[in-house]
Amino acid sequence: MTEEERSYLYPPPERGFSIAHPEKVEETSYDTTKKAAHIVSDVSSKVSSKLGHVxxxxxxxxxxxxxxxxxxxxxxxxxxxxxxxxxxxxxxxxxxxxxxxxxxxxxxxxxxxxxxxxxxxxxxxxxxxxxxxxxxxxxxxxxxxxxxxxxxxxxxxxxxxxxxxxxxxxxxxxxxxxxxxxxxxxxxxxxxxxxx
Structure with missing residues (x-):
């Protein structure tokens, strides 16, 4: 995995979130969900390509x-x-x-x-x-x-x-x-x- 992919999938954590800025928390949770879905689909496609059709x-x-x-x-x-x-x-x-x-x-x-x-x-x-x-x-x-x-x-x-x-x-x-x-x-x- 390249450094660019790693930084995209696992960005460095941002500091300073507070309850005063709920839009940042919403954006981050949306991004996290999106990244998790991408990881799951990537892993499932790799596993199915390795195993083939059963x-x-x-x-x-x-x-x-x-x-x-x-x-x-x-x-x-x-x-x-x-x-x-x-x-x-x-x-x-x-x-x-x-x-x-x-x-x-x-x-x-x-x-x-x-x-x-x-x-x-x-x-x-x-x-x-x-x-x-x-x-x-x-x-x-x-x-x-x-x-x-x-x-x-x-x-x-x-x-x-x-x-x-x-x-x-x-x-x-x-x-x-x-x-x-x-x-x-x-x-x-x-x-x-x-x-x-």
Whole structure:
């Protein structure tokens, strides 16, 4: 960095600032902010030019390729290391297999115990829920069934009575129920009571 750049970026401090001259303080703070922004942009541009563009969408294996290449080189060019690796694999294969079988069996055992415990706990809570659910369902089914029976009974009585009265000649035509006419009649009756 040249002396001129250094003097521009880091000027010698001025003495004699006081509260009596706030414009000097404002100018200095503005200049300091401007210089700090210039320094930050300069550093970031230098860092990005040194690093270059990093592609984040590359395969993660590419990041470990230098490590794998180094290990592969040492494995092929330093035979005692490969002998040691093969020896470790050969001597630890049986203990590792025993350990994995033990791990599998203990995991299966623990999961079976917890599974039974969970089934028992869930069964308890399902039973507790059924204590309330079954009576409610029975009452609702009885209410629906009795409502259906009374509705069918009422409709059957209506049809039977209509048939008998028509055959006796008391009523000459089919009795029809018009809900809109009934509501209009009820509304008219209420209006006559109020205003009439």
């Amino acid at each position: 592609n984040i969408w590359r395969n993660p294996r590419e990041y470990l390729r230098p490590v794998f290449n180094g290990v592969y080189y040492i494995w092929n060019h330093f035979p005692p290391l490969s002998w040691f690796g093969y020896g470790v694999i050969a001597l630890n294969a049986i203990p590792l297999a025993v350990f994995l079988v033990f791990l599998f069996c203990t995991t299966a055992f623990v999961l079976s115990i917890t599974g039974v415990g969970i089934v028992l706990a869930e069964g308890f809570f399902v039973g507790l829920g059924l204590i309330f659910f079954v009576p409610v369902v029975c009452v609702m089914c009885f209410a629906a069934l009795s409502t259906a029976f009374f509705t069918v009974f009422g409709y059957g009585c209506f049809r039977g009575l209509s048939f008998i009265l028509r055959n006796l000649g008391i009523i000459a035509e089919e009795v029809a129920i018009d809900a809109n006419a009934a509501f209009k009649g009820a509304k008219k009756a209420l209006e006559e009571e109020r205003y009439g």
